[in-house]
Amino acid sequence: MRPDRGHIDSRLSHSIKCDHTLGSVSDRMRRLSVSSAFEGGSIDVDAADDPQDVRLRLKPDDDEIDTHWFYFRLTGARDQDCKLTFVNSDRMARLAGREEVPDCWTGYRPWVSDDGEAWRRTDGEYQNGIFSIRHRPARDTVHFAYYPPYRMAEHDRLIAFALADKRARLEVLGRTPDGWDLDMLQIGTPAAGKPKCWIMGRQHPSETMASFFMEGFVRRLLDPADALARTLTEEAVFYVVPTMNPDGAVRGRTRTNARGMNLNRAWAEPDPHKAPEVVLVRDRMIAEGADFCLDAHGDEELPYVFLGGPLNVPSRTDRVADLFAAYTQAQHRANPDYRPEDPYPGGMPAEADLRMAWNWVGEEFGCLSVLLEQPFKDAGHAPDPQLGWSPARCTHFGATTLDALAAVLPELRP
Numbered sequence: 001m002r003p004d005r006g007h008i009d010s011r012l013s014h015s016i017k018c019d020h021t022l023g024s025v026s027d028r029m030r031r032l033s034v035s036s037a038f039e040g041g042s043i044d045v046d047a048a049d050d051p052q053d054v055r056l057r058l059k060p061d062d063d064e065i066d067t068h069w070f071y072f073r074l075t076g077a078r079d080q081d082c083k084l085t086f087v088n089s090d091r092m093a094r095l096a097g098r099e100e101v102p103d104c105w106t107g108y109r110p111w112v113s114d115d116g117e118a119w120r121r122t123d124g125e126y127q128n129g130i131f132s133i134r135h136r137p138a139r140d141t142v143h144f145a146y147y148p149p150y151r152m153a154e155h156d157r158l159i160a161f162a163l164a165d166k167r168a169r170l171e172v173l174g175r176t177p178d179g180w181d182l183d184m185l186q187i188g189t190p191a192a193g194k195p196k197c198w199i200m201g202r203q204h205p206s207e208t209m210a211s212f213f214m215e216g217f218v219r220r221l222l223d224p225a226d227a228l229a230r231t232l233t234e235e236a237v238f239y240v241v242p243t244m245n246p247d248g249a250v251r252g253r254t255r256t257n258a259r260g261m262n263l264n265r266a267w268a269e270p271d272p273h274k275a276p277e278v279v280l281v282r283d284r285m286i287a288e289g290a291d292f293c294l295d296a297h298g299d300e301e302l303p304y305v306f307l308g309g310p311l312n313v314p315s316r317t318d319r320v321a322d323l324f325a326a327y328t329q330a331q332h333r334a335n336p337d338y339r340p341e342d343p344y345p346g347g348m349p350a351e352a353d354l355r356m357a358w359n360w361v362g363e364e365f366g367c368l369s370v371l372l373e374q375p376f377k378d379a380g381h382a383p384d385p386q387l388g389w390s391p392a393r394c395t396h397f398g399a400t401t402l403d404a405l406a407a408v409l410p411e412l413r414p
């Protein structure tokens, strides 16, 4: 069940204040407007009088310092050269301890869409810690986003696609604070000895590449013409949570849920009030068990795809370390967009942070548990000058994850 429309409108009403419709000297200036009053929208407007100097403010998540996500519509600037500046983009350029990695705006190119559906990159400008978009809209409206949005209607379509196949069942794990169902797909039939594989994404709502990854993973897993996928659904059971944080996604948050919680810092001791999404998935996982887990994310800074394994959890074993090495090699063979040699950003920490899902799962179940980080920018060793790291590459990466998983499947259970 979904929240009714009135509920959504009241949640977004704060955004409506962002709309600036100006009555000023010239007709072209009077028509300029910036709005984020729609699902996933996020921006604050300081000034939208002059297309050459639109001043915007990235909205922080509650007390989180992270501020990246933007998604808004600009109206009234057709055929005009526009400069849109994020005046607070210096607030959060780099994550701590990552000095060897380029900051999040260096090499970043924003996404633009004429119709809100088809997205391409446009030009950015980064000077003295302040990032601006340079664009000349061809139409009266143009959408900008940090990465192409993935809305709940698309989540619903993916669920509906899966449920058309008898191998898939839907389980609603519970309800989020904003009233969304927390959906889990079970694919394959449980039986003694079959590995239990958990795949989840979008703990961090701004990392929509995780949703495009899920599209590729689920759609290939249920492709009846794909023999490898068929074998996987016969020999394993999959528990897939495509959208861990619907509230944050709808509200246009960078990292948090409706209660201001970064869910990927809640797994060790989840607070049922602040992180009910984690409690629901974690309880189900404890009841069912886990032999594999992949948690899909995006990274603002990294110019490569990164896979992390549970190599520094307290219960670390050589068996799991060897499994992770085999998994990464198989992923590279299946999709050279990923290279095993690309380093742990900032260096491998001495001790795993068990508040993070992949570490907690690896520790709790002693299994292969993988963190996936896809870039917002591009994979530097295999660049796409037009689109960089695109939704299509995310989807392909999700599909090729099946090859990596198939390579280690017989060894997942000790």
Ligand SMILES: [Zn+2]
Binding pocket: 204, 207, 264, 297, 298
């Ligand atoms: Zn993340």
